[in-house]
Amino acid sequence: MGERSLELPAYFAALGSGSPKPRQKFGGMFCNVEGAFENKTLDFESLRGAPKLSRGDLSRTLAPPTPQSPRSAAIGDRLLIKGGKIVNDDQSFYADIYVEDGLIKQIGENLIVPGGVKTLDAYGQIVMPGGIDVHTRLQMPVLGMTSADDFYQGTRAALAGGTTMILDHVFPEAGVNLLVAYEQWRECADSKVCCDYSLHIDITRWHESIKEELEALVKDKGVNSFLVFMAYKDKFQCTDAQMYEIFSIIRELGAIAQVHAENGDIIDEEQKRLLDLGIKGPEGHVLSHPEEVETEAVYRALTIAKQANCPLYVSKVMSKGAADVIAQAKRKGTVVYGEPIAASLGTDGSHYWSKNWAKAAAFVTSPPISPDPSTPDYLTSLLSCGDLQVVGSAHCTFTTAQKAVGKDNFTLIPEGTNGIEERMSIIWEKCVTSGKMDENDFVAVTSTNAAKIFNFYPRKGRIAVGSDADLVIWNSKATNIISAKTHNLNVEYNIFEGMECHGVPTVVISQGKVVLEDGNLFVTQGTGRFIPRKTFPDFVYKRIKARNRLAEIHGVPRGLYDGPVHDVIVTAKAVAPTPTSRIAPCSGKIPVPPVRNLHQSGFSLSGSQADDHIARRTAQKIIAPPGGRSNITSLS
């Protein structure tokens, strides 16, 4: 907790956040003073034309979607990437790569390759493993609507941004069996995805058969990560006891426990309070989901995970407080991973106070983007030093018309922001361009760590012979301005609108095929494969296993207590009145026959007793006090 004390006192810092004043940021181009940006946008447009023309071939112009051309099939499966600098999470080196049948076949110089191979020129650029987006919701059902970007549109955007694999969340509706929901998602995704994918399962409801369902998913379906909700009271929220049980099951199965960390009880009360106050706009969303509530839940989740000795993965780290708690827990040895998302790294929550309802609503997600404008900077620093490990996008978009369902009540606004396409560029811009991390760290947080945690390393997340040919040729000098005009999404806004990012993928290769080149996408629906994942990822579980062995606890072997025992006369009034106490009030344990084990007994009742001089109270039935002098007086 030490380093937190150096921060500005959060309470006082937060005092002003209740006011509708938008925060002033320190100038700069991403200035969020209301309305101040319009002119600049125009300036950028005009500027962009002239000075950058010289390298116009590099800067990406995401052209009108030429719907999947058949060209990808024609190229054949053989590729040679020449002259690039290969970047893995541990080292960088210059070499050529030969790709065949969707796999990396050779790495080195002067490779001997068959004729007629398509050659890609990567001189002056870096070649790195394709990005892995660990958190998307491309088919999230909310209030009977589905999110605007489906598996096709979403993965297409992912590829355009340099992400070649996604891990989507299966979100079973109330009462649906987890396996059934899984099959639904598989079916839907298999027919639409353009890149490889895998699935997390959300546990939206605790029920008795959960253990069997989880076991089946882990053993037969290739799922090794499950998310529980600490928020959404009366809907998906788990109690602490349920979380403990789920975490225990997950640890036994060797899976990863993910958690949506927010205190649903408090949020529920705050929402009621704000609606009563007459606050109905999107600012109510952030006011009712304050940072502390996220921080509290992360702390609680960590406590529970530590008790259950289960690895914990906090999805969507949105605030400094939550990130700090994770960083401290890591220092104390907890196995925990934190996932900031593109939105929390790239923008802040001051936009919730925008006068433009549609814009304000576009930022609504849970936990909300922090209104503290220094948050992105802080989170990128933690990401750079390894306190946070992976980056997702939590891509879950709704059109403005869908968001408008909550136009008179912020609690009904469907939650989710975009980010699947922008993720890689934003991290490059915020972390690498700014000098916080190097290109190797970049690969680690965008790809390798995710592959390790979720157990598909080194198949993904590394450029090595035998790995999948999911590659990105990255031009770190080119720039791109994020805009809803050019993005590949189905929604009419982009929360990063106008942000200028250095670092652009020039070529993206998925399963050994070129899917993005010169700004043109060549994708086909349904070409993505489901990647099953095995349990007990080494990266996570090696430590857990060792601790399981160490953490065994033993009782103290003592002689049986053979002193007097007070009679409990009354019919135990104080005993739990509720029928549902799952603790099994342990009274079943008692009937050990009182065998008198004189051999081991450490008591001697002879001699004067320490309290002989004190008057006995009448109600007691004690004849002699237990514990002889030699024992009792040895307390220290």
Place this chain on the structure above:
Amino acid sequence: PNPNGRTSEPHSSDRLLIKGGRLINDDHSFYADIYLEDGIIKQIGENLIVPGGVKTIEANGRMVIPGGIDVNTYLQKPYQGMPAVDDFYQGTKAALAGGTTMIIDHVLPEPGSSLLTSFEKWHEAADTKSCCDYSLHVDITNWYDGIREELEMLVQDKGVNSFQVYMAYKDLYQMSDSQLYEAFTFLKGLGAVIMVHAENGDLIAQEQKRILEMGITGPEGHALSRPEELEAEAVFRAITIASRINCPVYVTKVMSKTAADIITTARKKGPLVFGEPITASLGTDGTHYWSKNWAKAASFVTSPPLSPDPTTPEHLNSLLACGDLQVTGSGHCTYSTAQKAIGKDNFTLIPEGVNGIEERMTVVWDKSVATGKMDENQFVAVTSTNAAKIFNLYPRKGRIAVGSDADVIIWDPDMVKTITAKSHKSAVEYNIFEGMECHGAPLVVISQGKIVFEDGNLHVNKGMGRFIPRKPFPEYLYQRIKIRNKVAELQGVSRGMYDGPVYEIPATPKYATPAPSTKSSPAKNQPPPIRNLHQSNFSLSGAQVDDNNPRRTGHRIVAPPGGRSNITSLG
């Protein structure tokens, strides 16, 4: 400034002059004589003019300090129908012998019984037995219908201004976060001091089950099933809830370093939080749970448990010295070994509670003042003054000033005493501080202007203690709260009505919330969609940014909302 509830019967021997003492308050120390009459401090100064025939005590330069206030005792706590062995008589006798002249006891209603009834029961028991002034906290063991009226009555008519809620004892006393939020909000409205017993009951229940299944049934299971992380977690949660509501929160029984650290960090960020370590956590540690002697191990059982980390007492004393923790209680609640033995085969049945009412002042002096961590003024603050301020007894109690109650003690910092069950005043046969050698002890204790302890002898009568009613809204807590309330007022953004297209939700939302008690009233909305063209900042004309994207069939949108000039200005 002491409009007290009742008048004490004035005794003729009520006049006392203490000469030549060094008076210690929490802010400064000075030499003066002090004259007491009718249970009140009448004069302070030198060369006082006093009536003849007054009994005079020569303090000879020793310290004269305000009597201690023990903020946490359970002298009448029933466990499965049996009372603790130290009742109000036995307990307050021990308190006076240790230099504590006032206690605040906890009323613990059995779940299902009313707060008022329980309060009256405690009040009666204490009135007839207590030897020193006392006041009562009321524990909320159940959040039931009608509790609001009772709380209001307790605050307004009964002189109770502090209530404790439980985050532990699942299925017994435990409250959910929603209930805590409700309770805190309501208690804040009453101007009460909100106290929490902070431990995560859900996890404790799970751990208890697991540990019993492993075959561990001894007192070490108590400590194992309640690791300090669970205490810290609950403290964190309580502070989060309180800071959302902007109300003060008082953590009873701070037993571990992590919990104390969380309080410390939180205080630096602004929330009004107070922490109360107890004699046991300041004076000893939890390694004794592993004692081979069952009786000894069981005598340490209390919740939250003593931390097995032996550096805990020192850490807590340091925080107490620097003001991060503010008051000390004893959590005194003793059960005889025979009573503890009810849980001899199952640690979850061992009645919880340790001694400490008599040892509190001495232990704090020995651990904090004698080691140089705090000075005598800070000692007065943490043993008496801060408690009086928080619970709104100040300056009647907690200060040596003209007009204050004549609860004073003459303290000898050099006296060395060994704590032992042989000589203590409590009725139990063990003492968790057994054998501890302590510097600093009271020489003379004066309660209500009468000498009750002198030369090791007690002169007390049953029932001479008075109930001290307390008013709500203690300034010490609520001044800041009131200002923050004003500062933190929320305002919405005034914007034009959204008049773009709205997605139509299918009539029967599949997603309907299953729970019957959905509290987040989604029925609040839907004012008629008046089109307010004057304020609207949308224009739907012009090319749309997503014209080029294929529409998905399921949508019913004719034109996307937000014209170009608006949408592209995000940033």
